[in-house]
Amino acid sequence: MTTTQEITLPTEPFVLNIGPVHPSTHGVYRMRCTMDGEVVRDIEPVFGYLHRGLEKLAEERTWTGTIPLTDRLDYLAAMSNNFAYCLAVEKLAGIKVPERAEYIRVIIAEIQRVAIHFIIVGSFLSDCGAMLTPMVYALRERERILDFFDMVCGQRLTYNYMRIGGVSQDIPAQFLPALEKLVKKLKRFIDEFDVLLKQNEILLARSKGVGILSKEQAINCGISGPVARASGVNWDLRKNDPYSIYERFDFSIPLGETGDCYDRYRVRIEETRQSLRIIEQAMQQIPAGKIIADVPHLIRPPAGDVYAHIESPKGELGFYLVSDNSIAPYRWHVRPPSLINLAALRDMVRGWKVADLIAIFGSIDITMGEVDR
Amino acid sequence: MAIVNYLHSGGLTAPAVAADWPGGYWWHWLFYAVAIIVALLIMVMGAIYIERRGLGRMQSRLGPNRVGPFGLLQPVADAIKILLKENIVPSTADRIVHFMAPIVAFTPVILILAVVPVMNGAALADLNIGILYVVAVSSIGSVGVFMAGWGSGSKFSLLGAMRNVAAVVSYEIPMVLSIIGVVLFTGSLATSQIIARQNIPFILMQPLGFLLFFAAACAEINRSPFDLMEADQEIVAGYMTEYSGMRFAMFYLVEYAEAIAMSAVITTLFLGGWRGPWLPPWLWFLVKTFAVFFFMVWTRTTLPRVRIDQLMAFAWKFLFPLGLINLFITAIQVLVWPDSLPWILIIINFAVMGALILIWSKFFRLGWGRVQV
Numbered sequence: 001m002t003t004t005q006e007i008t009l010p011t012e013p014f015v016l017n018i019g020p021v022h023p024s025t026h027g028v029y030r031m032r033c034t035m036d037g038e039v040v041r042d043i044e045p046v047f048g049y050l051h052r053g054l055e056k057l058a059e060e061r062t063w064t065g066t067i068p069l070t071d072r073l074d075y076l077a078a079m080s081n082n083f084a085y086c087l088a089v090e091k092l093a094g095i096k097v098p099e100r101a102e103y104i105r106v107i108i109a110e111i112q113r114v115a116i117h118f119i120i121v122g123s124f125l126s127d128c129g130a131m132l133t134p135m136v137y138a139l140r141e142r143e144r145i146l147d148f149f150d151m152v153c154g155q156r157l158t159y160n161y162m163r164i165g166g167v168s169q170d171i172p173a174q175f176l177p178a179l180e181k182l183v184k185k186l187k188r189f190i191d192e193f194d195v196l197l198k199q200n201e202i203l204l205a206r207s208k209g210v211g212i213l214s215k216e217q218a219i220n221c222g223i224s225g226p227v228a229r230a231s232g233v234n235w236d237l238r239k240n241d242p243y244s245i246y247e248r249f250d251f252s253i254p255l256g257e258t259g260d261c262y263d264r265y266r267v268r269i270e271e272t273r274q275s276l277r278i279i280e281q282a283m284q285q286i287p288a289g290k291i292i293a294d295v296p297h298l299i300r301p302p303a304g305d306v307y308a309h310i311e312s313p314k315g316e317l318g319f320y321l322v323s324d325n326s327i328a329p330y331r332w333h334v335r336p337p338s339l340i341n342l343a344a345l346r347d348m349v350r351g352w353k354v355a356d357l358i359a360i361f362g363s364i365d366i367t368m369g370e371v372d373r
Numbered sequence: 374m375a376i377v378n379y380l381h382s383g384g385l386t387a388p389a390v391a392a393d394w395p396g397g398y399w400w401h402w403l404f405y406a407v408a409i410i411v412a413l414l415i416m417v418m419g420a421i422y423i424e425r426r427g428l429g430r431m432q433s434r435l436g437p438n439r440v441g442p443f444g445l446l447q448p449v450a451d452a453i454k455i456l457l458k459e460n461i462v463p464s465t466a467d468r469i470v471h472f473m474a475p476i477v478a479f480t481p482v483i484l485i486l487a488v489v490p491v492m493n494g495a496a497l498a499d500l501n502i503g504i505l506y507v508v509a510v511s512s513i514g515s516v517g518v519f520m521a522g523w524g525s526g527s528k529f530s531l532l533g534a535m536r537n538v539a540a541v542v543s544y545e546i547p548m549v550l551s552i553i554g555v556v557l558f559t560g561s562l563a564t565s566q567i568i569a570r571q572n573i574p575f576i577l578m579q580p581l582g583f584l585l586f587f588a589a590a591c592a593e594i595n596r597s598p599f600d601l602m603e604a605d606q607e608i609v610a611g612y613m614t615e616y617s618g619m620r621f622a623m624f625y626l627v628e629y630a631e632a633i634a635m636s637a638v639i640t641t642l643f644l645g646g647w648r649g650p651w652l653p654p655w656l657w658f659l660v661k662t663f664a665v666f667f668f669m670v671w672t673r674t675t676l677p678r679v680r681i682d683q684l685m686a687f688a689w690k691f692l693f694p695l696g697l698i699n700l701f702i703t704a705i706q707v708l709v710w711p712d713s714l715p716w717i718l719i720i721i722n723f724a725v726m727g728a729l730i731l732i733w734s735k736f737f738r739l740g741w742g743r744v745q746v
Contacts, residue, residue: 016528024606038532038681127606129678131597136432201734202598202677354532355607355680 013041016354020049024127024358027368031357038353043346047339050372058332063089063299064164066332071158073334074370076119079112079149080312082162087243088308088319089164093301095293101166102245103286107179108152108161109310110275110282114186115145116313117226117268117275120365124265125197127362128206129355134197141189144182151175164299166292176283183276183283190276194269207261211348211360214259221343225315227364230267231259237311244310248285249278261363268365298327305331314338314365334373338366405497409486416662417629418448423663424629424670431674452622460618463526470524475616475623478517482627484510485634488564492647492654496564503564504552507638508545511593514631515541518602518612521624525615533611536681537602540592543688544599548589550696554582554703555642568646576643577719581699581726583643585692587668590639592684594631597673599684603628606678636665695729 019030028049034042054073058066070081083105090097097105122138146156152171153161161168197203213223218231228235236253238246254270256263301323309318315337322331341364348364349357422445429436438444462471488503490496500506515538522534556562558578559570576583592599603611613624640646640661647654649661679687702725710718 014528016532023609035528037535125677129598129601129604129606130676131428131673133432133674136434140433200677202679205683206677206680353680353682355601355604355678358607 011036018354018357020046024362026123026362026366027371029361029366029368029371031361033354033357035354038355040349040352040354040357043349043357045342045345047368047371050368052373054373055332055334058329060328062327063301063329064297066329067162067164068158068160071160072369073336073373074312074314074317074338074367075157076367077112077116077313078157078159079108079161080310080317082159083109083244084308084310084312084317085319086162086164087310088306088321089299089301091308092304092306092321092323093164093299095165095295097166097244097293098290099287100170100289101291101293103282104152104167104171104291105162106244106246106249107279107282107286108149108167110278111145111148111179113275113313114272115142117272118142118145120313121193121265121268124261124359124362124365125203127358128203130203134193137193141186144185148175148179148182151178163292163295165295166290168292170291176286179279180283183279187273187276190269190272198266204262206355206359207265207363209258210261210356211352211363212258212260213344213348217344217347218259221340223315223341223344225311225313225337225341226267226271227264227315227341229253230256230263232256237309237316241309243308246278249281251275251277261359264363264365300325300327309335312337314367314370315341334370336370336373338368338370342366342371402497405487409483409497413483413486413630413633414626416633416659417626419663420629420633420666421448421451423667424673427667427670428674431671455622455625456619458618458621460620461615463615465526466615467524467526470520471615472620474517474521474524475620475627476517477520478514478627479623479630481510481513481517482630482634484513486637489634489637489641490565490568490646491658494565495655499563499565501561501563504556504562504567504638504642507564508549508552511631511634512541512545514627517627521616522612525612527615529608529610529614530612532608533602533604533614536684537595537612539681540599540602540684540688543685544589544592544692547585547688547692547696548593550693550700551579551582551585551589552642554579554699557700557703557707564641564646568641568648571645571648573715573719574643574645578715578722579643579699579703580723581695581729582703583639584726584730585696585699586639586642587665588692589688590635591669591672592688594635595628596632596669598676598678600673601678601681601684604678632666632669633662636662636669639665691733695733698729 013034013036016033016035017030018033019025020028025031030046030049032044032046033040052072054069058069061069067082067085070085071078073081089095118138118141122135125134126132149159149161150156152175153159153168155161213227213231215232218228218233223231223233224235232255234253234255237243238251239253251274254267254274256267303323303325305320305322307318307320309316316335317337318335320331320333320335321329324330345361345364349360352360425447426436426444436444437447440446440450462468485507487497488500488506490499518537519534522530522537525531555567555575558575559567561567561570591597595602601607603613608614613621616624637658640658644661644665646661647658649657652660706718
């Protein structure tokens with residue numbers, strides 16, 4: 001702004017409701033935006049439209065019976081949710097998981113991460129207006145991954161596969177050879193996808209420098225997962241607080257520099273590559289043996305509380321469980337990464353245009369099932 | 374003026390539109406008026422089919438293939454479905470404006486086709502200001518769009534309408550500049566003369582002009598990557614958010630009819646219109662028109678959408694200077710180039726186009742993340 005006062009028509013801000021029913025709010029999220037023409041001055045997030053009372057429901061069920069509820073948290077990454085919950089109960093009850101089950105869990109969780117990152121990258125690009133083409137390409141590859149989940153548990157979306165102390169059934173004999181082929185295919189696909197998009201001038205224009213989240217702010221808001229790592233926060237629970245058997249694998253944590261939408265996109269693409277590396281190593285090391293520990297049908301963990309967390313595709317997914325030594329949890333609380341990653345949304349979008357608001361929101365990557373529970 | 378002499382030679386004399394129809398001039402008018410409307414509707418159905426099947430092919434899916442052989446009757450089925458829908462007028466709407474808007478938007482599209490010859494001399498009117506008339510008429514459509522945006526009484530509609538008006542006003546200028554390049558070669562604004570003098574299609578003589586015109590035309594008719602007037606990820610459906618039933622169908626029709634009309638104008642200006650060997654003229658015209666339209670479908674599947682400020686910057690900082698430079702170079706060529714070597718001129722023009730676009734894209738970025746209003 002120069003010293004000469006610009007002569008403009010007087011304008012007044014207006015309120016625009018984006019959501020709860022809107023093509024790109026990834027569910028039923030609602031943003032009450034105060035707009036100045038095209039520019040977003042302020043937003044007020046409103047959520048709760050998908051509240052199903054899962055935490056209360058869980059208190060009425062047995063410890064094992066709540067696993068299907070975790071599927072409905074982040075319905076795109078149901079395996080990760082199973083994993084986190086089972087880890088928490090095992091920590092509480094002191095159950096030792098057999099080696100083979102640990103490997104199966106890691107393989108499954110990492111393919112799940114690849115699958116969900118494909119969805120997110122695809123839908124981010126479609127939020128940038130790319131007419132669904134990247135989305136459809138990414139979903140096509142995700143379908144191949146879903147076939148593998150189908151192979152191990154017969155389900156494609158809500159798996160209910162992992163159990164306290166292991167997994168529900170062993171992987172079939174053809175699983176690992178087929179997975180080896182899939183990993184090769186996916187590597188080629190990721191390279192192709194990346195080449196098509198990373199130098200696209202319009203994508204760069206739409207995402208580079210847009211919606212910057214600084215490192216300090218990411219830490220202050222408790223943001224985790226790819227969003228935090230894109231801002232340069234070197235925090236990945238698989239390295240920083242290794243759970244299960246993640247210390248045994250050699251992989252690196254991709255970090256972004258500026259924390260803009262483009263970095264978040266890049267970090268996700270790189271993470272899929274690292275996940276494939278983990279899967280390859282796990283496939284070589286997987287031993288034979290039992291797939292589930294000797295656990296009674298009705299578990300009664302000792303009275304007490306526990307917090308266990310994993311690096312879910314979206315960030316730190318934690319379960320806080322309180323037991324009173326009965327067959328049902330006394331308190332069943334989730335720390336959902338989707339909800340907490342939204343904490344910085346308001347600061348990220350202020351001053352940007354409505355088109356950027358959608359792009360930034362898409363790059364944060366939320367699932368409403370997890371936000372509202 | 375030598376190169377112009379080359380273009381003017383060739384023995385093709387453009388006849389005036391035949392006035393000696395049985396029954397006189399009125400019959401000629403009536404015949405062409407009916408023929409244009411019918412042909413336009415049929416071509417729109419073809420365009421919808423090409424678009425949906427083309428999108429399907431490019432996105433590794435099938436596209437509509439259930440209705441009729443190869444899904445050819447899909448546009449008919451769409452039309453029947455949409456006719457049976459209820460016509461909803463929102464309570465906040467200005468009823469008259471809301472009602473008038475689709476009509477106002479549709480009329481200019483038919484008017485454009487009045488001056489486009491499909492065969493030698495086969496046009497409703499051979500205006501001696503033909504191409505100027507096209508430019509003038511094509512921007513009237515934005516009045517209809519703005520009426521729709523304002524009359525709907527919805528904020529999404531209004532945002533879409535504002536974007537449309539801004540885009541149309543900006544992109545008229547590079548569009549006209551690139552037309553002037555052609556007109557310098559032909560020495561006439563009449564479409565029949567423009568075609569008669571394309572011994573070499575002007576896409577070869579004016580490659581840069583063609584690209585500028587194509588980009589400007591895409592922005593003017595809301596085709597991707599400039600389709601932010603109906604950006605479904607951001608503002609739902611832009612100006613037609615509040616339309617349903619037949620009125621929505623009118624806007625849908627306008628969208629494709631505009632694309633067809635602009636393809637026809639591009640065919641006339643740059644691809645030699647109906648001229649071509651072996652095939653009958655009207656078939657050449659159709660083939661070229663749909664080839665241009667297919668190119669639009671192709672860009673739509675490939676590119677993300679630009680933001681509103683980037684759209685403006687692209688018009689004023691990229692297309693406008695290049696249009697001026699192109700005009701300057703063309704004027705010099707028309708003055709000094711001898712008529713013996715037209716093919717060398719083509720090579721030079723392509724080299725100039727490549728160099729200019731390369732140099733300009735070094736200076737000009739689509740504003741990576743900078744907020745420019």
